[in-house]
Amino acid sequence: MNYYNEMNLHILAVSENESFARAVVGAFCLPLKPSLEDIADIKTAVSEAVTNSVVHAYPNKKGYIDIYVAIKDCTIAIEIKDYGVGIVDVQKAKQPFFTSLKNSERSGMGFTVMEGFMDQVTVDSIPGQGTTVRMQKTITNLKTAFGG
Secondary structure, eight states, rough: OOOOOEEEEEESSSHHHHHHHHHHHHHHHGOOOOHHHHHHHHHHHHHHHHHIIIIIOOSSSSOOEEEEEETTTTTTEEEEEOOOSSSSHHHTTTTTTSSOOTTSOOOOOOHHHHHSSSSSSEEEEEETTTTEEEEEOSSSSSHHHTTO
């Protein structure tokens, strides 16, 4: 079985686009016939990554988020990239309950949630240049999806 598809989405980093990105990525994955749990996991992880970019990347200016999704066979690869302030210490930022916004209602669980719902999550960031979150998830009911 060889299945391949890909897409790019370029959106303004505003909170209204979080649900849009979540819906678009979720819909794009539907040819694999993911379970409801799989699709909820993917949409939640995308939501967390986009929200991180909206909240943290552009504190004093307008900016953009690029989302790339590729499906190869039964694996979904998602890349969410911003061009904002970046993260000084990625390992520290990935710790549960860490937030750089001390006087806000942020829980500091975004990366933890992503890691809990996806098979693989990597974060690359360069201060002053932006952050890229890469996530992967394998859909296990592939035989059902393609009649095999």
